[in-house]
Amino acid sequence: MGGKLKRRGEKEEGVSTVTENEIQINTVNLAKVEAKNRIETSEQRLLQFLMKNYEKSVRPVRNPSHTVTVKLGMTMTNIFEMDEKNQVLTINVWLDQEWKDELLQWDPSDFDGIESIRIPSHLIWLPDIVLYNKFVLMLNLLQFFSELFSIILILSNRLNDFILSYRSNIICHFLPNRTICIWYFSADDYSIGHVESRAMLFYDGSVFWPPPAQLRSTCKVDVTYFPFDRQHCALKFGSWSYHGIQLDIINRSENVDLSNYVISGEFDLVNVNQKRKVVKYNCCPELYPDVTFFIHIQRKTLYYLYNIILPCLMMSILTLLVFLLPPDSGEKIALGITVLLAFSVFVLTIAEKIPETSDSVPLIGIYLSMVMGMTSISVVMTVMVLNFHHRGPYCRTVPPWIRFSVLGKLRKILKMQLKHNANNNNDILSADENPTDFDLKCAIGKEFHFLNFFSFSLSTIEKLNLQRHRQDFIFLYQVQSHQIPEIMFILLGLSVTGYDGLDNQPFISESALLRRNVGEKHSENNCTVTSMPDEHIYRALRMLLKKRYLEECSQRVINEWQQVAQIIDRFLFWVFLICTIVISIILLIIVPVVHRLSNLDKFDDERYGI
Structure with a gap:
């Protein structure tokens, strides 16, 4: 029994010994793997070498008297928007910047022949080149939160480094009537608006940094020839804090690169130029260089x-x-x-x-x-x-x-053919040639009196023996038939066709006799017919003549004014x-x-x- 317990103890001790050996072997293997993983690549060693004791807050020069020269160029991709209301031009560009960093140099032979490396731009010194005429956005409180929420939605699906590029400063002024928030880009945050991109670093210290950016610049809009206008906008870039001795800016190329330009649907890009200037401001005795890009665009008028x-x-x-x-x-x-x-x-x-x-x-x-x-x-x-x-x-x-200028001269110039020519009706409109001389306005004003008298005359005529006065009416028909309306013949029991059917011979003899007898009296009494057998018939006829004349004169006056209007x-x-x-x-x-x-x-x- 004791032997069995001894053998069991030996067996358990052997198991524990094997387990300890395996643990030791695994530990050694892990140590070897960790040692292998700790072997640095050439780029890692190079980055550690460059960033050792490197300070990005100061100019990258060994001698403070040296000048950092920045070559500035622009690759224009498209015209995003031209806001005429706020006079703001928005364009998408690649802002090419090149300078030499004396503190970032190495010997390629020490790092397996590496001559260039891409590193995050926030690790190194960057020139504080800003757009001088950058647009400052001012919003009220409600608009600000609306814009901020829309930007968050747009950028939520983008990369983190892209989101970080839209950092901005906000100042809100609480006024009595409203609150105004200014969303501004300060000179310290000169990289605001740039998409976060890596900088290309070469062994001789040359740095090339081409960040894509959407620039919103103020532009003086001339709307004189709108919508056939041409706009001239300028983008002025320069250092915000360094003067020309510390940081100099020159053109990187003679012309703006348009190889990647996308045509806009609203504007045609006529020309783009660049010009370097040196300006002396009143605040400081030093000179400040800048590079200005001139953009000349023309509006498309098809819309x-x-x-x-x-x-x-x-x-x-x-x-x-x-x-x-x-x-x-x-x-x-x-x-x-x-x-x-x-x-x-x-x-x-x-x-x-x-x-x-x-x-x-x-x-x-x-x-x-x-x-x-x-x-x-x-x-x-x-x-x-x-x-x-x-x-x-x-x-x-x-x-x-x-009548002379309009109905005469102007009508002939326009060669208008009118239905009623007033010039041919002067005999009707002239008062001297009328059967009786009366004022037209007075006659019009007494129109109702004439009608009342005419109704009384009709009742008198109906009581007369029309056959006895047949010859007298024939005389009136011969004298003034062109002025007697047809209704008078009907009132007298006659008709115009009835006269055509009369016997010609008796008609001629009776009319000739009446002309001879009455015509003499007519000439002696100036066309008066007072010797008529019945004065009532004459009055009735005279009233009809006057009424017809009144209607004709009124219609001709109306026609003449209508011709003038036409x-x-x-x-x-x-x-x-x-x-x-x-x-x-x-x-x-x-x-x-x-x-x-x-x-x-x-x-x-x-x-x-x-």
């Missing part, structure tokens, strides 16, 4: 041609139709007012796109204002024409000077047509063409707003 200009031209044609619409339709003024309101809508649409400035008035605004003015004048002229057209006989007749309407149509064509050609064709053919390639500071 505005189909959405603004062509509708304006079509509404101008509608303005001309006001003068062709008949006055009796009652829609002349309504059409003019409708066109005027449509032009007002276009003016409001354009006002939302152009900046609120008093420096200049846009060309399209001048065109719309002139067309609106013509439309307003057309409404006034339409009121005058309608006044002429609906002027009745209660007003005086057409003055002689209007001629003036046609004359205004041609005048407005010529004015519309001339204004459209000058403002929409000649002025834009002359503007584009002029010399616009001069780079002056006043034009580019710097």
